[in-house]
Amino acid sequence: MDLFLLTEQKYKGSYEKVGRLVNQYCTNKGLDTINFFELVLFCYLTGNNDMHLKNFSVTHHSDHTISLSPAYDLVNVNLVFPDDSDELALTLNGRKRKIVKADFDAFKMGIGLPERAVLNIYAKFAGASGKVKEVIESSFLPADWKKRYAEIWDKKLSILL
Template identity: 50%
Template sequence: MHITGNNKEGTEKKFTIVGLWGGFILKPPAALYPQLPEVEDLTMHLAQLARIRTAPHSLIRLKSGNLAYITSRMDRNKKGKLAMEDMCQLTERLTEDKYHGSYEQIGKTILRYSATPGLDLVNFFELVLFSFLTGNADMHLKNFSLLDQPGLGMTLSPAYDLVNTALVNPSDDEDLALTLNGKKKKLRKQDFVAAMNTLKVADKQQQNIFTKMQKALPQWEQQIDISFLSADFKEAYKAIIRERATRLR
């Protein structure tokens, strides 16, 4: 196994497991951030309820009794490696600059390189809006990628690394990791509309994106209630979503 780390608070060490298991990433509990595996697994489930494609994932119980998060690598299949380029690579930025950029810039990069640009742009903005609603201020340039789909080409990969950072790291007061309409804080619906207008997303598509998330809200609360989170974390997670949702009215 080898370990890869992240630089921003609210993220965790990752162990890449190769060989016997194929290609999986295991994220054990983090002492500084209680219930981090449970939060990530739940957030990925919430994305699925919003009909956002995600990487395969699960919780596993360690010998200690604690839960760890495990996900399969998307750049592997039975035939071998698949090309996968994250937005740091596609925008020619260094990894240490992954928090320097904007979501509009990612959108333009998708339009330039994706084999299905229109569809991927809509899917991208759905994920950005979802990240805002679920308190995720860690969706930086390396957390969006284009993945080679055999017979199709490079398209937006399923979502990965989804964490409610506002829950596990409340000292971070940013709404998003990158700028949207020139802002990272105090975002409202008009900021998402402005960003989508910059990328010429049709009004009807914009409305569909907002409606899709609105319809998922009741299901999210039900999923949170049956999750592995503590009672306090369940209520805090729901409170974050409710507060963000009010800003989109």
């Protein structure tokens, strides 16, 4: 999945297109597609609106399998740039802002994930809410940023449940 992109092109794309590329090139399509969906959802929930095309890649393994590479650059950009109204770096169901559950539902269909798998993913993230709050609270962020981070998580999670 080498897109050979110029820096100025890294925001011109959709998560659906990346998901289709994961499905096309990865050996374990089901697992990597689920991992990709979880990654996009995590970025949305944590306020990371900078997960652009150059942040996705695949790894070619010695056994000739190909998998989605581990994620990196997972930061809450909304804390640093609170006036940026984009919720995601790439489009999801044609939009970058005012994301709603229907957008993730269309995304799941566009990348071929079954309803049951996505419901399990939502439940997993909802169940991790307490741990997320613990990590935020124990971070070295200033107190007002900790509060905003938790608010971002809660607001976005409530949209999906």
